[in-house]
Amino acid sequence: MAKQRICVDMDEVLADAIARFQEWYGRDFQLEFTLEALRGKHPHEIVAPEHQPALRAYPNAPGFFRDLPLMPDSQRVMKELAGRYELFIASAAMEFANSFLDKYEWLQKHFPFIPWRNYVFCGDKSILNADYLIDDNAYNFDNFRGEGILFDAPHNALETRYRRAHNWQEVGEMLL
Amino acid sequence: MAKQRICVDMDEVLADAIARFQEWYGRDFQLEFTLEALRGKHPHEIVAPEHQPALRAYPNAPGFFRDLPLMPDSQRVMKELAGRYELFIASAAMEFANSFLDKYEWLQKHFPFIPWRNYVFCGDKSILNADYLIDDNAYNFDNFRGEGILFDAPHNALETRYRRAHNWQEVGEMLL
Numbered sequence: 001m002a003k004q005r006i007c008v009d010m011d012e013v014l015a016d017a018i019a020r021f022q023e024w025y026g027r028d029f030q031l032e033f034t035l036e037a038l039r040g041k042h043p044h045e046i047v048a049p050e051h052q053p054a055l056r057a058y059p060n061a062p063g064f065f066r067d068l069p070l071m072p073d074s075q076r077v078m079k080e081l082a083g084r085y086e087l088f089i090a091s092a093a094m095e096f097a098n099s100f101l102d103k104y105e106w107l108q109k110h111f112p113f114i115p116w117r118n119y120v121f122c123g124d125k126s127i128l129n130a131d132y133l134i135d136d137n138a139y140n141f142d143n144f145r146g147e148g149i150l151f152d153a154p155h156n157a158l159e160t161r162y163r164r165a166h167n168w169q170e171v172g173e174m175l176l
Numbered sequence: 177m178a179k180q181r182i183c184v185d186m187d188e189v190l191a192d193a194i195a196r197f198q199e200w201y202g203r204d205f206q207l208e209f210t211l212e213a214l215r216g217k218h219p220h221e222i223v224a225p226e227h228q229p230a231l232r233a234y235p236n237a238p239g240f241f242r243d244l245p246l247m248p249d250s251q252r253v254m255k256e257l258a259g260r261y262e263l264f265i266a267s268a269a270m271e272f273a274n275s276f277l278d279k280y281e282w283l284q285k286h287f288p289f290i291p292w293r294n295y296v297f298c299g300d301k302s303i304l305n306a307d308y309l310i311d312d313n314a315y316n317f318d319n320f321r322g323e324g325i326l327f328d329a330p331h332n333a334l335e336t337r338y339r340r341a342h343n344w345q346e347v348g349e350m351l352l
Binding site: 005007088090093094095097098100101104105115116117118119120121122123124126127128129130145 | 181183264266269270271273274276277280291292293294295296297298299300302303304305306321
């Protein structure tokens, strides 16, 4: 029987993009925000109005996606999944055209066991032909033909429609 | 009823990459090759052995995909298809990591009526969830869930397994 296929999102699923928001917010404004403050919201929604344009622009700035920290246990569980499933990376990279090469190199460095043939940079994730999509944005499950698994993130705390994985260990328990 | 979805490849379908091979081959070696010589073959297969590494490397060189000429009638037919179908661009851009931004900008310039949300840069095209894939490489139809339409190119002249469109006018006749 053919292996089932899993697509995995990058930002806030494999890579900790919030850590970069916190780092740059501190660098530019000498301010901090906590993960608790992000509950149900995105970073630009919890800062002062005059700082919002800067935070909205961060992901388009060169280097934003370079060297992002890994989410805990992601490498270990992904390696186990790779033995049992066809594993693809599916990032909405089209939103940030400067991010392509950073994201490509990040994947090569941290997930060398996933071939580049299995990377997908897209916009609308309904284009993915897969059995599972692990993603922190519930809107990516609209019209997705498989099952969406919501990866826990502060901004999606109020979403109740999908199976939720709170961390990579839970992803492993669900799928292995 | 939901619109049917078409994915369209870029190189040698929307963009004339062979013209760039011919141009650079002339620039570097003061030699020419014709489309007739390419029948059933790729450019690097028809040049002298000592020139083959250079031709293989061309697509990785900065600028290869920049300002590629358009295939005749592609804009007109694509615009008509966009009214009747959900239209996605699906390029195997992962093979040439330096090509991402060139390809993105080329699409924005020449096909502004297709939103960036409908761009897909991938490797293995079996990941596409679509009804049709218009592509010059028959191997991209392996495990594709919809119907493959082979866009005529010199290298695929000997392929007989798929419906063939010889040009964009024929694509329009098939799908409009």
